[in-house]
Amino acid sequence: xxxxxxxxxxxxxxxxxxxxxxxxxxxxxxxxxxxxxxxxxxxxxxxxxxxxxxxxxxxxxxxxxxxxxxxxxxxxxxxxxxxxxxxxxxxxxxxxxxxxxxxxxxxxxxxxxxxxxxxxxxxxxxxxxxxxxxxxxxxxxxxxxxxxxxxxxxxxxxxxxxxxxxxxxxxxxxxxxxxxxxxxxxxxxxxxxxxxxxxxxxxxxxxxxxxxxxxxxxxxxxxxxxxxxxxxxxxxxxxxxxxxxxxxxxxxxxxxxxxxxxxxxxxxxxxxxxxxxxxxxxxxxxxxxxxxxxxxxxxxxxxxxxxxxxxxxxxxxxxxxxxxxxxxxxxxxxxxxxxxxxxxxxxxxxxxxxxxxxxxxxxxxxxxxxxxxxxxxxxxxxxxxxxxxxxxxxxxxxxxxxxxxxxxxxxxxxxxxxxxxxxxxxxxxxxxxxxxxxxxxxxxxxxxxxxxxxxxxxxxxxxxxxxxxxxxxxxxxxxxxxxxxxxxxxxxxxxxxxxxxxxxxxxxxxxxxxxxxxxx
Numbered sequence: 470x471x472x473x474x475x476x477x478x479x480x481x482x483x484x485x486x487x488x489x490x491x492x493x494x495x496x497x498x499x500x501x502x503x504x505x506x507x508x509x510x511x512x513x514x515x516x517x518x519x520x521x522x523x524x525x526x527x528x529x530x531x532x533x534x535x536x537x538x539x540x541x542x543x544x545x546x547x548x549x550x551x552x553x554x555x556x557x558x559x560x561x562x563x564x565x566x567x568x569x570x571x572x573x574x575x576x577x578x579x580x581x582x583x584x585x586x587x588x589x590x591x592x593x594x595x596x597x598x599x600x601x602x603x604x605x606x607x608x609x610x611x612x613x614x615x616x617x618x619x620x621x622x623x624x625x626x627x628x629x630x631x632x633x634x635x636x637x638x639x640x641x642x643x644x645x646x647x648x649x650x651x652x653x654x655x656x657x658x659x660x661x662x663x664x665x666x667x668x669x670x671x672x673x674x675x676x677x678x679x680x681x682x683x684x685x686x687x688x689x690x691x692x693x694x695x696x697x698x699x700x701x702x703x704x705x706x707x708x709x710x711x712x713x714x715x716x717x718x719x720x721x722x723x724x725x726x727x728x729x730x731x732x733x734x735x736x737x738x739x740x741x742x743x744x745x746x747x748x749x750x751x752x753x754x755x756x757x758x759x760x761x762x763x764x765x766x767x768x769x770x771x772x773x774x775x776x777x778x779x780x781x782x783x784x785x786x787x788x789x790x791x792x793x794x795x796x797x798x799x800x801x802x803x804x805x806x807x808x809x810x811x812x813x814x815x816x817x818x819x820x821x822x823x824x825x826x827x828x829x830x831x832x833x834x835x836x837x838x839x840x841x842x843x844x845x846x847x848x849x850x851x852x853x854x855x856x857x858x859x860x861x862x863x864x865x866x867x868x869x870x871x872x873x874x875x876x877x878x879x880x881x882x883x884x885x886x887x888x889x890x891x892x893x894x895x896x897x898x899x900x901x902x903x904x905x906x907x908x909x910x911x912x913x914x915x916x917x918x919x920x921x922x923x924x925x926x927x928x929x930x931x932x933x934x935x936x937x938x939x940x941x942x943x944x945x946x947x948x949x950x951x952x953x954x955x956x957x958x959x960x961x962x963x964x965x966x967x968x969x970x971x972x973x974x975x976x977x978x979x980x981x982x983x984x985x986x987x988x989x
Contacts, residue, residue: 501554501632502593502645503584506654510536512603513548513646514657515610526613533606543653548601553659554632554643555581555592556624563621564630568596568612575599579612594630627661634658666718668784669741669793670732671699671752673759673777678811681774682830682973683839686726695759696722699731702754706747712740728787729759741794748797752779753807756799760812768812770957770976771839775812814974819952821882822961823916826970832870835931835962836861837973841946846939847906851892854946855937856881856960856975860928870969876931877967879921881938882951882959885914890949893939894921898930904937917951936960946977 515529536544555561566579577598584593601608614630616623624630627640634643640661647654673695675685700720707714714720715734722731735741756762756779761769768775778800783793800808822828830836838857846853856879863871883891888911895904912918921936938958940949950958956977961970 499588501584501587501591501643502552502647502654502656503587503591504651506645506647507656509653509655510538510541510543511546511548511646511648511653511655512536512544513546513601513655515659526611528609528611531601531605531608531610533603535603543648545603546648546650546653547603548599548605548646549649550595550597550599550647552596552645552647553594555594556630556632557590557592559592559624559630560622561592561624563617564623564625565615565617566594566612567615568610570599570601570611571609572611631659666715666734667738667794668718668732668734669703669795670730670782670784670790671703671755672780672782672787672790673699673729673755674727674780674787675772675775676778678774678776680811680813683771683773685771685775687724687729689724692722692724692729695729695755696724696731698758699729699755700733702751703731703733703744706744706751707735707740710743710747712743713737714740730787732784735794738794745795745797748781748795749802752781752797752799753803755779756803756807756810760810762810767814768810770814770974772812773814773974776810777812814952819959819972821917821951821959822880822970822972823912823918824967824970826961826963826968827870828961828970828972829864830971830973831861831864832868832971833873833962833964833969834860834863834871834928835873835876836971837960837962837975839975841956841958841975841977843977844937846892848892850942851939852942852945853895853937853939854958854977855895855935856958858926858931858934858936858962860932869966870964870971873964873969874928875965876924876926876962877965878924878963879936880912880961880963880970881919881921881936882917883911883919883938884949884951885911885917887944887949890941890944891919891938892941894919895935895937895939896921896924897935897937898924898926899933900930904935906939 512533512535514532514534516532538544561581568575568579575596579594579596581592581594584591614623614625616625627642631640631642633639633641637658638661642659643656644659645654645656677685700722704714704720713736715736718734720731720733722729724730756777760772760777780790780799781793781795781797783791785791836859838859842855842857844853844855858876865871888909891909894907894909896907897904910920910922912920919938926934940946946958947956952959957974959972959974961972963970
């Protein structure tokens with residue numbers, strides 16, 4: 470025999486934290502349970518909090534508390550049935566109810582019925598022949614609701630199933646616990662219990678490839694910018710499609726050295742499902758926003774050699790991201806020509822330097838910070854753009870370039886046509902207190918080269934040293950430096966043989982404040 474499959478949609482917890490004091494007696498006067506109940510003690514209750522499961526099952530533990538008066542007729546009462554007052558608007562014909570005790574289905578399936586003598590339209594749910602007694606303390610009772618057919622207008626949540634008492638919150642159920650004699654009966658209100666919040670999170674992870682130039686640490690301002698963007702996008706889209714957010718969770722973001730994570734919670738999986746199509750689109754937008762591809766056809770320079778992983782799923786520690794209410798992955802959902810994007814400039818267009826030397830990054834021990842820092846110049850009409858020299862690990866320390874122990878000179882790729890706008894060059898080795906200014910020095914008319922000669926810095930002098938261009942306010946780094954690559958300048962550092970000249974891009978960070986002149 471083929472069994473009809475039913476997708477469990479939600480469930481009713483009959484056993485939850487009941488009000489300790491019984492409600493007033495209800496006789497056949499139109500009040501649930503439509504027979505005389507209340508005013509008598511009962512050993513049975515559900516005093517603890519219920520457990521809720523995302524598959525729609527709600528459970529609670531039965532407590533059996535002996536009555537103080539052992540001679541009371543109800544002291545030895547059993548618990549034969551539980552009845553629940555049902556919302557008259559509930560479509561009971563399309564709703565299936567299942568119940569278990571300690572995981573075992575009840576002997577008689579729960580059923581809806583019309584109570585005798587009840588007002589027209591009244592409906593109740595009955596769990597009967599439970600067979601529970603004084604020895605069942607600690608038993609776990611669960612009820613699950615499902616639709617008879619997919620998409621049927623079934624009562625699949627507490628709000629639609631239960632007839633809440635006047636003034637009570639939607640989803641509050643009134644239940645009667647009754648013994649076999651019908652003399653020992655108590656009426657209790659069952660408060661709705663929500664499942665624990667289920668977080669959905671977006672992740673952005675810059676992943677270095679073999680061509681990565683700079684070690685990358687996510688700074689606070691980038692964490693703030695990207696985390697805020699992800700949360701705002703999720704909240705705006707939820708509002709647009711009517712997806713309800715879980716009001717117990719305030720959306721948040723946090724960052725490690727190499728992962729940005731932003732999290733929020735939907736009120737239910739069904740609410741999350743409304744954003745599934747959006748999720749597959751937004752991972753592409755977040756990728757482009759984080760990389761800078763939303764404003765240019767090239768990534769931000771400091772991401773050179775990196776790929777950006779962008780994922781939406783459950784809460785976890787990247788890359789171990791479990792499935793969530795919505796799921797998306799940039800590498801799977803982006804267009805094929807974008808999914809494997811590795812950030813970096815098109816080096817075929819970098820026609821620099823004009824001399825022949827080894828321009829490979831990390832060829833020597835001398836590199837550069839990815840950021841160019843801006844300071845006021847010597848005049849109100851000038852600005853300093855400063856590179857910061859770093860001592861790095863040479864890719865091959867035993868090679869002639871890798872053994873270099875002196876930074877002989879630096880050269881910068883600049884626009885020959887703007888020679889008059891370069892007002893000075895300033896240098897400051899590590900440990901020095903002030904900048905030393907020099908007159909501008911250029912290569913030949915077609916070399917597009919600014920020369921910073923006779924540095925002769927040791928590694929100790931080079932690490933943290935500064936090389937600065939003082940530019941007139943009628944230009945800026947974006948137009949003065951060549952290649953037109955997002956406020957980027959290219960600088961290379963020569964050894965004494967002039968055979969080694971690793972070439973690096975450095976960038977003016979658009980989020981970096983204009984630094985004061987202190988120490989200039």
